[in-house]
Amino acid sequence: MTFTAEQALNWISKSNEKIQDNKDYLSELDQAIGDGDHGINMARGFDEVVKKLDGNDYGQVADVLKDAAMTLMSKVGGASGPLFGTAFLKMSMAVKGEETVAYDAFVKGFEDAVAGIKQRGKAEEGEKTMVDVWSPVVERMKDADDFDASVIRDNAQSSMEATKDIVATKGRAAYLKERSKGHLDPGSVSSYYIFEALAESLAEGA
Amino acid sequence: MATVGIVIISHSEKVAGGVKDILEQAVGQVTVEAAGGTEDGEIGTSLEKIQGAIENVHSAQGTVVFYDLGSAKMNAEIAIEMLELDNVHLAEAPVLEGAYLAAVEASMGRSLDEIVSALEKEY
Numbered sequence: 001m002t003f004t005a006e007q008a009l010n011w012i013s014k015s016n017e018k019i020q021d022n023k024d025y026l027s028e029l030d031q032a033i034g035d036g037d038h039g040i041n042m043a044r045g046f047d048e049v050v051k052k053l054d055g056n057d058y059g060q061v062a063d064v065l066k067d068a069a070m071t072l073m074s075k076v077g078g079a080s081g082p083l084f085g086t087a088f089l090k091m092s093m094a095v096k097g098e099e100t101v102a103y104d105a106f107v108k109g110f111e112d113a114v115a116g117i118k119q120r121g122k123a124e125e126g127e128k129t130m131v132d133v134w135s136p137v138v139e140r141m142k143d144a145d146d147f148d149a150s151v152i153r154d155n156a157q158s159s160m161e162a163t164k165d166i167v168a169t170k171g172r173a174a175y176l177k178e179r180s181k182g183h184l185d186p187g188s189v190s191s192y193y194i195f196e197a198l199a200e201s202l203a204e205g206a
Numbered sequence: 207m208a209t210v211g212i213v214i215i216s217h218s219e220k221v222a223g224g225v226k227d228i229l230e231q232a233v234g235q236v237t238v239e240a241a242g243g244t245e246d247g248e249i250g251t252s253l254e255k256i257q258g259a260i261e262n263v264h265s266a267q268g269t270v271v272f273y274d275l276g277s278a279k280m281n282a283e284i285a286i287e288m289l290e291l292d293n294v295h296l297a298e299a300p301v302l303e304g305a306y307l308a309a310v311e312a313s314m315g316r317s318l319d320e321i322v323s324a325l326e327k328e329y
């Protein structure tokens with residue numbers, strides 16, 4: 001199996017639907033431990049991404065991801081823009097030139113994305129950030145031999161839920177110290193939607 | 207001869223514009239651009255605005271960039287990497303005070319390196 005530009009478009013479109021549907025929920029999560037604008041920012045950014053991609057004819061997965069990345073960086077406004085933008089940009093660079101992306105290259109794209117998020121956000125695992133979803137999910141993707149929608153979705157969900165028990169040491173939530181415990185990390189929840197959307201686009205095939 | 211350019215990045219269009227106003231009035235001979243807010247003028251930062259501002263002030267003398275909060279720094283870093291320009295320095299200093307110092311130094315014809323070390327010494 002390979003990953004196609006059409007699937008990439010489906011992935012982004014499904015990510016957008018989930019983020020729009022959960023816009024208020026994401027902002028509520030962010031009001032508890034952040035500055036409260038995560039839902040608004042992500043919803044605005046993905047809405048613009050879908051507008052940008054709509055009606056274009058994409059030959060390569062890399063082009064879809066690059067347009068998504070640039071739009072997120074320009075339109076989101078908050079910290080999520082450069083972070084999610086960097087993730088999509090690194091993936092785009094890793095799969096550039098290939099019309100359909102084989103599993104090895106696909107996983108390499110995600111590894112580069114994790115490295116990019118960590119470098120850009122100066123974050124590591126265990127700090128209650130989106131890294132706590134991206135890193136474990138991509139580790140499991142590396143262990144697998146082929147695209148596996150349920151592995152991606154299940155790991156993204158359990159990793160997202162696990163952020164509840166972490167004490168934040170990065171970002172705005174770090175000011176709350178112990179009080180950040182008991183709350184889900186908003187960036188991890190939106191990352192979960194993105195992986196859930198990816199799993200659905202893989203399950204539906206090309 | 208061109209002087210070192212200054213870019214003010216803030217989450218607020220008004221803050222970035224206000225800092226620019228202060229520098230222009232208080233220092234005068236200074237090349238400064240503001241990149242504040244999102245494209246719609248909301249609170250946030252815009253990669254495109256930042257890139258445009260850097261391009262507008264940049265010369266062979268170089269540019270020093272100031273930012274206010276974390277995500278502004280990330281977008282500033284991305285903008286600098288993507289423009290692939292030499293001599294663009296992202297300053298770790300208070301936006302207004304740092305930019306004021308840089309503007310005074312730049313107006314006296316100081317080089318980018320001299321301005322950067324003055325900022326590092328002060329902050």
